Amino acid sequence: MSDHVAKATLYDALTQAAKALSNGRRAELVDVLAQGERPVEELADEIGQTIANTSQHLQRLLRSGLVKTRRDGTRIYYSLSSPVVHALWRTMRQTAEEHVAGLQQLANDYLGDRSKLRTITRDALQARLSDGDVVVLDVRPEPEYTAGHIRGAITIPISDLKSRLGEIPAGAEVVAYCRGPYCVYADDAVRLMTRNGLDAARLEDGFPEWVAARLPIEGRTP
Amino acid sequence: MSDHVAKATLYDALTQAAKALSNGRRAELVDVLAQGERPVEELADEIGQTIANTSQHLQRLLRSGLVKTRRDGTRIYYSLSSPVVHALWRTMRQTAEEHVAGLQQLANDYLGDRSKLRTITRDALQARLSDGDVVVLDVRPEPEYTAGHIRGAITIPISDLKSRLGEIPAGAEVVAYCRGPYCVYADDAVRLMTRNGLDAARLEDGFPEWVAARLPIEGRTP
DNA sequence: AACCAATTCAATGGTTTTCTTGAATAGGAC
């Protein structure tokens, strides 16, 4: 093999990870998988695609090594191969935020106006956790809470929140969190709780970042 | 716009940076541009493509915001928009190294056997720089040396090295460096010098990593 | 103005991606 061809082949291989993440649907999948393992059908539902199509995207991720699978009876659970994959996704996001034209507008279109939402940083939340005067509320779908959550958090998925507001301990401030900076669940939760007279704020970014910062968690996530 | 469409559009936009880097030729371009700005014709030569094709790849990078241009007379110089772009390229590379099957084999095919090359870490080199008993040799093409190089390094492009071996100060150990871990120039230089009785080693990775580590440089790079 | 050099543009054809649809497979329950 000529040097020229060998070089081209090597650089083609070096871009495989980028190719795997260069599709919006696969990016959504990685965003969900960063919360923990999930079976194909649930993933298809999360990204709003057919099962066949989702399966093909997942196999693309599998071929490039970014995810792995585990069979349990008739179900096949997908999960990220390692924290490096989530780090790549975060770096990619950051690069897009800084350099891709029009991204801010698209983010606003999807996320809505966040200027009126009170947010709290990871460090601030951790500091207040030890004081115990704050309720941490996980509003992600139940399987993601089960797979792992912030230590001491309670779970009320956003879809149930309206009818289960009464379960939230009264008196303390509520901090809601979800999947990350581009997830709207916590936004919706804070708006709903505020309208109902609760003192609510949103944790900046989400659970995977909490894990990456090595802050205390509990649940199945190792 | 429905929420569903807005979300898909946002995630599509978030993958733009990955899409831009998801092609081997564009990855090679970023690797070269990480050394400093270069005009189109030289870039085409570096990646072994036609000028028209190189121009189109560069404009793809430009549209996604990863590079910027500067006109000087009849030439147009391309450069990376910010250090974030190089960080993305490094993270991408690292992810591929850890997860893409067969990458090690392809790297060996192109880089050859490195086991007999002595290498020195960045920190070790910096420590010895103050002692002054080491010659740092930049074997990249001249324009890249001019754009910026390790403080105190001398330049002999790999293409000229054989006929200019006499210029290397005798007596001291020589440390050669080039573009990064996937660049063969320093490898070739160390082999050539060793065959000629010089005491030579290769700096692990290359100039962009030296810059990223905020070690001393000189030349035009800010 | 005429010419030249560097770069971009536009059109073409071949390849790869992506989604859809419907059939095939593999493990579990009866």
Added chain:
DNA sequence: GTCCTATTCAAGAAAACCATTGAATTGGTT
């Protein structure tokens, strides 16, 4: 074994991507 469920496979069409070719632009030089 037969049925059921979760997932994968296979085939096809529309769109995007990529290298090639030759023409068009833009700024500089004579």
